[in-house]
Amino acid sequence: MSDIALQTIDVTRDYHVGGTMFAKPRIVHALKGVSTEIERGKTLAIVGESGCGKSTLARIIALIDPPTSGTLLIDGQEIDIAHQRITHEMRGKVQIVFQNPYGSLNPRQKVGDILTEPLKLNTGLSAADRRMRAFDMLTKVGMMPEHYNRYPHMFSGGQRQRIAIARALMLNPSLLVLDEPVSALDLSVQAQILNLLADLQDEFGLTYVFVSHDLSVVRYIADEVMVMYFGEVVEHATRDAIFADPQHDYTKILFAATPRADVASIRARLAAKAAE
Numbered sequence: 001m002s003d004i005a006l007q008t009i010d011v012t013r014d015y016h017v018g019g020t021m022f023a024k025p026r027i028v029h030a031l032k033g034v035s036t037e038i039e040r041g042k043t044l045a046i047v048g049e050s051g052c053g054k055s056t057l058a059r060i061i062a063l064i065d066p067p068t069s070g071t072l073l074i075d076g077q078e079i080d081i082a083h084q085r086i087t088h089e090m091r092g093k094v095q096i097v098f099q100n101p102y103g104s105l106n107p108r109q110k111v112g113d114i115l116t117e118p119l120k121l122n123t124g125l126s127a128a129d130r131r132m133r134a135f136d137m138l139t140k141v142g143m144m145p146e147h148y149n150r151y152p153h154m155f156s157g158g159q160r161q162r163i164a165i166a167r168a169l170m171l172n173p174s175l176l177v178l179d180e181p182v183s184a185l186d187l188s189v190q191a192q193i194l195n196l197l198a199d200l201q202d203e204f205g206l207t208y209v210f211v212s213h214d215l216s217v218v219r220y221i222a223d224e225v226m227v228m229y230f231g232e233v234v235e236h237a238t239r240d241a242i243f244a245d246p247q248h249d250y251t252k253i254l255f256a257a258t259p260r261a262d263v264a265s266i267r268a269r270l271a272a273k274a275a276e
């Protein structure tokens with residue numbers, strides 16, 4: 001196995017929109033040939049303004065949507081969901097967490113069912129084993145076993161995002177796509193979830209593709225940063241290089257325009273890490 005967890009080669013995605021009796025359908029070129037890669041165990045942050053194609057790329061990487069053209073490799077293996085049957089094994093390798101845990105968790109499902117469902121669909125584990133694994137995962141994301149029988153609406157936004165993260169980890173993925181996972185949360189809760197994600201990454205050796213428009217979050221979580229602009233990659237560098245010396249004019253503007261959010265506990269954790 002190579003050390004590259006994820007690679008995209010010249011991935012494009014067109015959307016056909018509109019098309020009425022009076023107007024011809026229009027083609028939106030959401031991705032115009034995106035080539036990128038990230039090493040196992042690292043975090044690639046994808047940044048850029050709203051509409052630049054971040055979520056489109058996230059869904060392609062997470063095997064939810066097919067690209068219009070181009071190649072996607074996960075753990076060195078080409079995956080083409082448009083023309084290939086996706087095995088349970090491939091499906092389990094990549095999972096996604098969305099921005100809004102209100103929308104992504106079924107309100108009529110108990111937490112236990114939310115967590116065990118992926119195991120039911122993709123593994124031959126017994127009900128007792130599925131339950132054990134769900135209890136275990138609840139603890140790992142900072143929830144409690146007694147939360148198993150509750151419904152999503154009984155939790156705060158941060159707790160719901162913990163549940164969504166737990167669900168994403170149930171199949172032991174190697175790659176986790178996180179599309180603005182803390183953007184809907186209060187700053188203090190953001191810091192807790194980011195810390196949780198950092199801990200889980202260490203524990204499970206996870207590779208993250210982390211979509212964010214918030215550069216203070218990116219600065220904390222990323223090893224590498226890829227900047228997108230209108231469906232194209234304009235810059236890809238290490239976190240330190242891009243913050244110290246952004247090369248592309250667009251990156252300079254983007255980085256200059258973003259206020260530095262003051263997330264106290266993020267600072268504290270960084271300081272603690274540096275002191276280790």
Ligand code: ADP
Nearest residue numbers: 015017028030049050051052053054055056057
């Ligand atoms: P981002 O996540 O960076 O805000 P998106 O990937 O959501 O960007 O969108 C990229 C472009 O593709 C935008 O112009 C958006 O309007 C368009 N787009 C995204 N999803 C669809 C869709 N399902 N149908 C048509 N156009 C879409």
Ligand code: MG
Nearest residue numbers: 051054055056
């Ligand atoms: Mg988006």
